[in-house]
């Protein structure tokens with residue numbers, strides 16, 4: 001064991017940043033922020049993603065290895081997957097269907113209606129499917145039961161589902177909050193263990209950052225995530241590859257609410273958040289928000305505003321797990 005520990009430690013320091021273990025999670029973001037190309041500034045450690053536009057990574061071939069993507073649980077290519085009657089197999093090897101933990105309803109069959117394009121927008125698979133939809137996402141939790149309950153109360157009111165991209169170190173501190181999200185119908189996404197910048201980190205380290213979250217979410221909820229969003233929108237080619245190896249759909253976002261730039265004392269946060277979103281709004285918008293108090297407060301008005309503009313909310317489970 002000691003030898004193993006020593007090896008691990010030396011492996012970490014080879015990466016130039018030894019602060020990547022779960023135990024050191026709380027000191028991560030500062031170091032990370034200096035490396036994030038699109039990061040506005042290295043301010044508050046709590047301040048998460050970068051700019052309103054994702055980093056300019058997407059041009060590179062997104063999911064390279066064809067072999068890797070075939071490990072996804074997604075119904076395989078051909079015509080079947082694209083058909084609107086296709087459905088996502090729930091969970092790994094049917095774990096969900098039979099062994100859903102108490103409190104959760106059996107996973108409903110959700111037709112696969114959409115796929116993600118290289119701008120991380122949601123696009124209908126077939127003509128005739130409503131394209132005026134948005135994808136709602138909340139990053140960096142789980143933090144507090146009150147915020148989670150309020151967010152989901154509002155989502156329920158608008159018959160909307162959202163992805164909650166969680167960090168492993170937070171799940172470890174509060175597994176009951178992850179369970180709360182799941183039990184209330186939230187879709188869990190993987191946002192890495194430590195919320196560090198994964199781009200340019202060694203393969204083994206990125207793999208651990210992603211797969212440890214797959215493991216703990218599966219342990220707590222009975223189902224591993226199907227969606228991955230790298231912290232700071234910077235996963236790099238290695239992050240994309242490892243996501244594919246785990247059957248995860250990799251995404252950054254296409255509309256930033258900029259809620260992470262706001263501070264408690266700022267005025268008119270709801271109005272600003274809504275303007276930030278509507279300024280960039282388009283069909284298939286992948287909207288980045290966070291588990292933050294002002295976002296909780298703004299959500300009802302935001303969703304009403306989006307509905308007023310004719311948008312509805314895509315069920316994340318209706319999105320194919322392979323980008324095209």
Ligand SMILES: [Zn+2]
Nearest residue numbers: 048139140231
């Ligand atoms: Zn984040």
